[in-house]
Amino acid sequence: MTFDIYAAYRAHLTDDQMSPPLAGILALAEMIKNSDAGTMFELTKELKDAAEALKKQATNPIGLSAGCDLFVAFTTLFPHDSAQSFSDLRNQLVQHGEKYVEEALTYRQKIAQLSLAFIKDDSIILTHSYSRVVMQTLLHAHQTKRISVYVTEARPRGLGVKTYENLTSAGIPCTIVLDSAVAYVMDKVDFCLVGSEAVVESGGLINAVGSNQIAVIAKAANKPFYALAESYKFHRSFPLNTYDLPTHTETTLALPRPMQRPMGLTARPSVMPRKNVPPSETATPNSVVDFTPTTMSIEQMSRNPQVDYTRPDLISLVFSDVGSLTPEGVSQYLVGMFAG
Incomplete structure (x- = not known):
């Protein structure tokens, strides 16, 4: 069965003390446990591919990217004895990743x-x-x-x-x-x-x-x-x-396209005058009026960074x-x- 790194990442995030960078490191360490790579070159490539896949699935990959890049760099630079078996090396990488997260929580x-x-x-x-x-x-x-x-x-x-x-x-x-x-x-x-x-x-x-x-x-x-x-x-x-961040897209705070109107028609006012307003709804500058606050729609909120x-x-x-x-x-x- 193919290892689902995003599911592993989400599972680690259920811990309230776990931040995205640390959850990403644990997910990558878990991937090493499930990897079939036979050489360090293959393992490093798998790690980099998994990290990129993880970033693409996350809605906000910024903090996650920091953790993934740190762990991939650590794996690449990790010193090892040429006589050491690759299986032992993989176990050491997993242990160091888990130990780092444990220490990082302090x-x-x-x-x-x-x-x-x-x-x-x-x-x-x-x-x-x-x-x-x-x-x-x-x-x-x-x-x-x-x-x-x-x-x-x-x-x-x-x-x-x-x-x-x-x-x-x-x-x-x-x-x-x-x-x-x-x-x-x-x-x-x-x-x-x-x-x-x-x-x-x-x-x-x-x-x-x-x-x-x-x-x-x-x-x-x-x-x-x-x-x-x-x-x-x-x-x-x-x-x-801000526009250089990976979370910014063309739709972020984009203005809607103007509506096309048939020739000869004028635009209707955005606010129509109200007639026969009850006295209780008439406000003076110093009066306090009860009102129901308007809220943004889900679509409007999604356009904001x-x-x-x-x-x-x-x-x-x-x-x-x-x-x-x-x-x-x-x-x-x-x-x-x-x-x-």
Whole structure:
């Protein structure tokens, strides 16, 4: 039976602590167990093909790509004795992959401890969407310091609500902020703290859509913008802007084609005047009117991006398990990591 690597990947993701890069590494390690390759050349080719197939099936392959590329590079550079049997070599690769994932799950705690020195008593922090490493950092800081948190709602998935519920249940004062109210709240915060899908070779950040606008506003307000990223999310790619990301397609935020009208007909107004409006529905500038908020359709939401790209000049520091790095430092670390 042919090994289904995407099914293996999805199965590993059912663990709430497992991020896409680590799930990708475990899926590739599982593929090695099921491989019929008889040489290292054949195994490496199978790994690369499986990684590409996995990326194509994933709706958001960015973080997954970082993990797959890391494991393929590790496999390619893995030292082995020429007298060693190929079966033993394969077992070692699997064991090293599984051991790395086990160790990598501790990286969030390392980042939380490293970040603690930058979080002062009575800090007011703005975060975005939901991030496991950000959650662990805030909960760790709450043990010894007084902090308060603003969290964006993070449309369209609304994951800011999950962050809000977890923080308030831990006793941390937290308020949800409309995505459109980030500039409004920026003067109240001491710094911004966001997670990451990936940190690329330029030192730029790929994260949940809305991160870029938070960074732009923070820069204008002279507030630090910190990114938290485990080193397995360091990705050797070099996008110049959001449109270079693999998640961007021609339909992303594309304008619809104008409707054709028969000759001689004029366009109808988009909003028709209402007649005989009851007095209860007439609003004065200072009155409060009950209304039902409109919602976006599934098709409209699908046209919006899931992630965006934040330029390195907007990022103050990247906190990682390998240290607190400037964006330039991330680039240097990546070169060394893939150079063996």
